[in-house]
Amino acid sequence: MRLTMDLDDRLPDVVEAARTHAREVDLDGRFPAEAVAALRESGLLGLTLPENVGGLGGTPRDLVAVLTALAGACGSTAMIYLMHVSSSMPVAAAPPPGLPKLLHQLADGSTLASLAFSEGASRSHFWAPVSRADSNGETVHIRANKSWVTSAGEADVYVISTLSADDEAGEGSVDLFVVPADTAGLKVASPWRGMGLRGNASSPMTIDVEVPDDFRIGDAGSGFGTMLQVVMPWFNLGNSSVSLGLAKAAVDAAVYHCTASRLEHLDQSLSALPTIRAQLAKMSIDLAMATAYLDVAAGRVSEPQDDTPLFVLGVKAASNDAALKITDAAMRVCGGAAFSEHNKIARYFKDARAGAVMAPTADVLYDFYGKAITGQPLF
Numbered sequence: 106m107r108l109t110m111d112l113d114d115r116l117p118d119v120v121e122a123a124r125t126h127a128r129e130v131d132l133d134g135r136f137p138a139e140a141v142a143a144l145r146e147s148g149l150l151g152l153t154l155p156e157n158v159g160g161l162g163g164t165p166r167d168l169v170a171v172l173t174a175l176a177g178a179c180g181s182t183a184m185i186y187l188m189h190v191s192s193s194m195p196v197a198a199a200p201p202p203g204l205p206k207l208l209h210q211l212a213d214g215s216t217l218a219s220l221a222f223s224e225g226a227s228r229s230h231f232w233a234p235v236s237r238a239d240s241n242g243e244t245v246h247i248r249a250n251k252s253w254v255t256s257a258g259e260a261d262v263y264v265i266s267t268l269s270a271d272d273e274a275g276e277g278s279v280d281l282f283v284v285p286a287d288t289a290g291l292k293v294a295s296p297w298r299g300m301g302l303r304g305n306a307s308s309p310m311t312i313d314v315e316v317p318d319d320f321r322i323g324d325a326g327s328g329f330g331t332m333l334q335v336v337m338p339w340f341n342l343g344n345s346s347v348s349l350g351l352a353k354a355a356v357d358a359a360v361y362h363c364t365a366s367r368l369e370h371l372d373q374s375l376s377a378l379p380t381i382r383a384q385l386a387k388m389s390i391d392l393a394m395a396t397a398y399l400d401v402a403a404g405r406v407s408e409p410q411d412d413t414p415l416f417v418l419g420v421k422a423a424s425n426d427a428a429l430k431i432t433d434a435a436m437r438v439c440g441g442a443a444f445s446e447h448n449k450i451a452r453y454f455k456d457a458r459a460g461a462v463m464a465p466t467a468d469v470l471y472d473f474y475g476k477a478i479t480g481q482p483l484f
């Protein structure tokens with residue numbers, strides 16, 4: 106992966122902290138506090154934020170590089186980092202006037218952010234919140250049941266979607282608000298017990314908060330556009346990177362296992378079996394193809410062209426599915442050994458299941474892509 110900035114000074118310590126604790130984070134289902142502390146320290150929380158607010162001015166390709174490396178070390182840490190970046194970019198696009206220091210704090214590592222979009226009522230259709238906001242002119246009262254919030258109870262601020270309180274914004278219009286974690290009425294509804302990404306604290310949250318009107322991102326009713334035009338390109342690239350970082354780790358681990366594990370009675374390694382070699386080859390080729398597509402997509406987001414929206418839609422679906430297929434094959438070629446909790450492949454397999462069902466889900470993206478190439482409106 107090409108880099109447009111030097112990450113060599115910042116990334117290794119974070120990857121090391123993530124890798125060191127990944128196993129216990131997964132087994133205990135605990136938040137990866139050490140890796141998140143290293144992320145705060147590294148300056149990478151500001152990777153994609155502009156330099157004039159203390160960010161690093163990194164490109165989509167830089168994000169792909171960081172997330173791919175992080176996911177290979179600890180999927181939970183990578184997803185926590187992705188949700189921070191995905192929350193920071195809409196703030197950068199339209200900083201809330203009531204929070205003048207926020208962008209600097211997101212960039213300097215003092216503030217970890219997360220997105221609270223999904224709701225129990227509209228499920229993965231994040232573009233259609235049913236939660237209510239009522240305005241008295243100066244403050245907004247938001248009531249929402251958010252079904253999954255990564256870093257719930259751990260983040261310092263949450264970017265929350267709700268139906269707009271502004272009647273003039275039109276029916277079904279969406280607003281995005283920044284809600285600081287210490288706001289009264291923000292609660293983690295239950296502990297996170299995921300099958301994979303077991304450290305990322307993606308709990309439901311109940312929200313019954315009053316915040317100043319000027320904590321809103323952009324104009325009243327602009328949330329839908331911000332979700333699609335600002336959040337989705339960064340989230341989809343980043344989510345793809347997590348999928349392919351896990352897939353790469355699975356390929357590497359499977360090649361190692363199959364090369365190192367011996368059939369002593371035959372005096373050969375598992376990789377001497379033609380079926381195993383062929384499976385490893387297919388995994389490696391699938392990974393190479395998906396990685397190349399991701400690189401092109403990142404370039405298209407950096408320098409938009411007419412077909413950029415297709416790449417934004419297609420890359421997440423393709424990367425999610427590639428990761429499902431590759432990690433499934435890794436489990437198969439490594440046999441019963443892969444089932445052991447001492448083996449990292451089972452963790453990659455479990456963590457890789459999340460990407461396809463994170464919204465926009467892979468199936469929704471295939472539908473949107475199909476609509477786009479057949480000239481139908483997406484919504």
Ligand SMILES: Cc1cc2nc3c(=O)[nH]c(=O)nc-3n(C[C@H](O)[C@H](O)[C@H](O)COP(=O)(O)OP(=O)(O)OC[C@H]3O[C@@H](n4cnc5c(N)ncnc54)[C@H](O)[C@@H]3O)c2cc1C
Nearest residue numbers: 220221222223228229253254255307459462463464466468
């Ligand atoms: C580990 C993890 C972390 C998460 N973190 C966050 C977070 O930080 N913030 C946040 O807001 N959300 C988060 N989510 C929620 C996520 O983005 C989705 O909203 C959620 O996974 C959807 O689950 P569901 O059961 O509601 O899916 P459903 O909406 O019930 O979908 C079920 C199935 O139907 C398919 N489907 C639904 N609609 C369509 C359609 N129109 N066309 C074709 N197929 C369709 C889906 O693809 C899926 O296969 C997280 C989820 C997970 C698993």
